Amino acid sequence: MKRTFSVFGMQSLHNIFSTSAMQTYSIFFGGVGCMVLVSLLFSCSSIPLTWRETLRGEESALPSRDSMVFIIHGDGDYLYHDTSGHAHRADEEVLGGVTRVAEQNPQAEVFIFHQRARRHTFFFPRRDGKFYYYRHGRLLAEESYWRDQGPSRFNPEVELYHRFHEQKQPQLARLFFYFGHQIPEFDGVGYDASYPDRTFIVHELADGLNRIARDSKFDLIVLSTCFGGTPHTIAALAPYTRTIVASPDNLHLSYFAIQPFERLDVGLRNGDVAGLAKTFAHQAFDRLAENIQTTVTVAVYDVERVQGYLHSIGSVYDHSLTTLKGETPASIEHCDCAEDSAYVLPGMSEGVDVLYRPPRFGRSKNKQNHSGWECWKLPN
Known part of the structure; x- marks a missing residue:
């Protein structure tokens, strides 16, 4: 009886401890699971932007001399392969270059918005926008955000910009950069892979610029997209800037090299933004001409000086659209506006500096110049 009782007692004691341990582990892992689930739900919830700020240092008391805003679109087909067969994500490479620009500008504030493809974790959607804020070369804030919140396409970016922007600080230069595919002039459905029914046209970019700039203008807008130098696009962005750099032709995800903006405290010491724009355009052109075999066209538009030409052909271009x-x-193709007599008017070249190299092959290889304006070739 004593042995039986002893064994029974040991078994009972073992069962008690086993049951207790299992309950403890169940509670522990259940609690951890709940915490993970709550964390995921919280991180993916649409909470106010002001609750998600993550500061990475203390702000300097010194005001920023210059301001740069970068929007990098990555929610689309941005994968390409180099001559060695290695895969690259164009938007990720641009982000790396833009980050270097932010870190190398000791007298600037820099806003970086990376619009990424939507992803999921355990069936829960993750925020598809990433924001970085630099001041004087230091990363002060990094934040994820939802790209589909608000009444307009750039509502989240506008809110973040005005939350962090140094208010009432006079700045020598305000620069804006957009990297992505060609911005449609009409229709615009399917620009974002994650939002196939969502539209995006150039007037929505203009609206975003208006809401960011408010009562002032950018000194320079750089459109690193295909077919950015159309009369419609330049006219839409003109109210919000003084100078525009764009490619009237195809870029094939090559984008513009932005190294000239790495030290604005040196390169923009005299405040000549238009001169810096031309220097940048020349360097971007040289890099593109060296690396691609297709047409290379980079143009610098003096917004004030091109107004006369834009007004004279505006109705013709609108009819084309x-x-x-x-x-x-x-069935739709682009062409140099100079190839359509309706656009060949006095003042066509006024205010436009064009850098052009024909393709190494194809039907346009003997074309020797470009007007700097890209139009639509209407079907016969």
């Missing part, structure tokens, strides 16, 4: 809205994308 109206006509094209009923056409299938495969």
